[in-house]
Amino acid sequence: MNEQKQLLILSEDILELPDPNLALDDPDGLAAIGGDLSSERLIHLYQHGFFPWYSESDPILWWHPSLRCQLNPNKFHCSKSLKKHIRKFSGQIRVNTEFETVIKHCAQLRLEQEGTWISDEIISAFIELHNAGYAHSIEVWQDSRLIGGFYGVAMGRFFFGESMFSLEANASKLALYGLCENAKALDIDYIDCQVESEHLMSLGANLVPRKRFLQQLQKAIPKADKNTNLINKVLLAIN
Template sequence: MSLEKQLLILSEDIYELPNPQLALDDPEGLSAIGGDLTTERLIHLYQHGFFPWYSDADPILWWHPAQRCQLLPYEFHLSKSLKKHTKRFSGSIKINTAFHETIQYCRQQRQEMEGTWISNDIQQAFTLLHKLGFAHSIEVWKDESLIGGLYGIALGEFFFGESMFSLEANASKLALHSLCLNADILGIKYIDCQVESDHLMSLGARLIPRNDFIQQLKQAIPTKCKNTELLKIDQLNFKVE
């Protein structure tokens, strides 16, 4: 018997959990509406595979796609051109030294290209998550200038990637490549890319069924999830090979 699809309207209970199997088919993966962006609710829903994605004009929309876009660090595809670029790269790649600037650049670039889901509320919520040790930025620096990067949430062995930006060619790819190179020391086994894109698939991402993704979450994230602070290596310079 197939389950009837339905959209859950979240209550004030920050630990309320939608059923991902009831997510809509159109728009695909939409599971719940409303609620808030408190730290507790965000961590609880991310821990179970949900993420917020909406524009300023909309209420908060929570998604759980049937096919999840995921990158395993050891499957990152290093193209010949990117390999040449990494060998010529003379800058540095750091973690958590410019989170505010990273999310701001991501917001600005998305806004210029296609509109953005990184609203003021999202930016404030993730900035608080960063201060609490849950959200992190990987930053690409050239001299004293930030030229690219990405940010996301780390829970257990998962890194939930949110957005990336490049002010110079290949800068965001360098950030993701560095994250993959350092995944073992960071305790990261899975990188969640949420929604499929040609760009992500070209870098080695793949699609996995929702049920497989849910099983990964159960195995890789503790029930009582604590901040990882990515092993408290906030001043580490990443080595790009």
């Protein structure tokens, strides 16, 4: 007998854990509402595959989709045009030198395009998570100018991607390529892209059923350890 789907209202207990298998089917993956964005709660929920995604006027909504968009670093699809761009690229791919600038660029870009979920509340929470060693920015620099990148959360052998931006053509793709190229050295086996998009699928992402995703999390994040390799790396090498 199937358990009834239900939306959990989070209490003040930061270790409260929704059951991902009880997440709603419509909208797909909506599992919980409320709570807060404290670093402790974010670490706890990310460890189990939940992420916050909501409009600024809404309460905090926590999601765990039935199909997870995921990129295996070894299967990044590098198009002919991107390969050409990589050969010509003379800048650097850096980690964590301008986290706050990266997340604010992501927020501004989304606001200009379709509206953003990266509110001031989200920005403050992820800056705190960055200061705690869990949130990271992958940055593309040309000379002394930041031209693209993305940010996300790294735990164990998972990198949970949040949002990307580009001020120059292919900059965010170059950042993702850089992370994939260095994934082994950074001890990253999985890049979680959360929700399917045509853009991500064109880069080699695939869809993983929730059951398999939960099994991956259990093996790759046995406890909520930060990825110290990402904390210590400053430059990423690309070939």
